[in-house]
Amino acid sequence: MTHTDDVTQTDDMTIFQLGGDLPVRRVGYGAMRLADGPDDPRGPEARIWTAPADRAAAVKLLQTAAEAGVTLFDTADAYALGAGEDLLAEALRPYGDEVAVATKVGVVRPSPTEWVPLGHPAYLRQQAELSLRRLRTERIDLLYLHRIDENYPLAEQVGALRLLQEEGKVRHIGLSEVTVAQLEEAEAVAPVAAVQNLYNLADRGHEAVLDHTAGRGIAFVPFFPIAMGGHAGPDGPVAAVAREVGATPSQTALAWLLHRAPHVLPIPGTTSERHLRENLGALGVRLTPEQFARLDQS
Incomplete structure (x- = not known):
């Protein structure tokens, strides 16, 4: 059997207090993939350039996620040129404060293939104002600096977010892809309050950041969390452990992240309700120390 049922437990291992005061489920939802049409490139070649071709289906999926217990939704102003934020606002309006939305500023999209950091403090503040309008809220739950722009002092970029926080427009501040x-x-x-870096079984380049955040109460939010690389083969360690615990390989990869440390909050994205429920089922997967070690050493 696979762990595909919604998990209703609320013990300490399934909830994290983001910023010390915002409880969120430890498996969130990354909304980047809710963009473009069915004939557009997927995977690393995805453009994330236009609003989803089937908006009704995207809204339904987001609402299904909220009904299934997802409380942290992740987007960015650069996703589909703001259309991603607008989509979340429409879909999640019925849930109000029951869900938290994270968004990002600091990247411009001159074309479908370009993602360019832009950290001018005035630009960051303007983009946050636009995000507030598109999200139809007076305060953003979590605002990330999407990428650090080396053309401006980091203190000035973070200072722009701090000013927004002092104005009551941002609840918590996050950083993405940082050392x-x-x-x-x-x-x-x-x-x-949070750091969002690339991290998964196949790519553990940010171990030092994960360990540093653990000691400071900062959420570590791995994106592309299910990537398994060479570990994904039918005879590999992920498949073996998955069989032992009665889970799918994807659930097992997520469970490894959840067991890595209690402040790790993966945000897998999907356009499939089946995969959505499968991902949430990772909250119910329990690994023994020996099983975790086998995955960790693979």
């Missing part, structure tokens, strides 16, 4: 040194520099300017 420990950059995180420490940012923390001297403003409290950081």
Whole structure:
């Protein structure tokens, strides 16, 4: 059997207090893939350039996620040129404060294939104002600096987000794709509630950041969390452990992240309700220390 049922338990292992005061389910939903049409490129070649071709289906999927217990939804102003934020606002309006929405500023999209960091403080503040309008809210739950722009001092970029926080327009501040040194520099300017970096079984380049955030109460939010690389083969460790615990390989990869540390909050994205429920089922997968070690050492 597979762990595909919705998990209703609310023990400490399934909930994280984001920023110390915002409880969220530890498997969230990354909404980047809710863009473009069925004939557009997928995977690493995805453009994330236009609103979803089937908007009604996208709204239904987001509402299904909320009904199934997802409380943290992740988007960015760069996803489909703001259409991603507008989509979440429409879909999640009925749930109000029951869900938290994270968005990002600091990347411009001159064309479907370009993602260019832009960290001018005035631009960051303007984009946050636009995000507030599109999300139809007076305060953004979690606002990330999408990428650090080397053309401006990091303190000024984080300072722009801190100003928004002081104005009551941002509840918590996050950073994306940063090193420990950059995180420490940012923390001297403003409290950081979350770091969103690439991290999964196949790519563990940010181990140091994960460990650093663990000691500071900062959420570590891995994107592309299900990627397994060479571990995904039918005779590999993921498949073997999945069989032992009665889960799917994807659930097992997510369970490894959840067991890695209690402040890890993966945000898998999908356009399939079946995969959505499968992902949430990872909250119910329990790994023994030996099983975790086998995955961790693979």
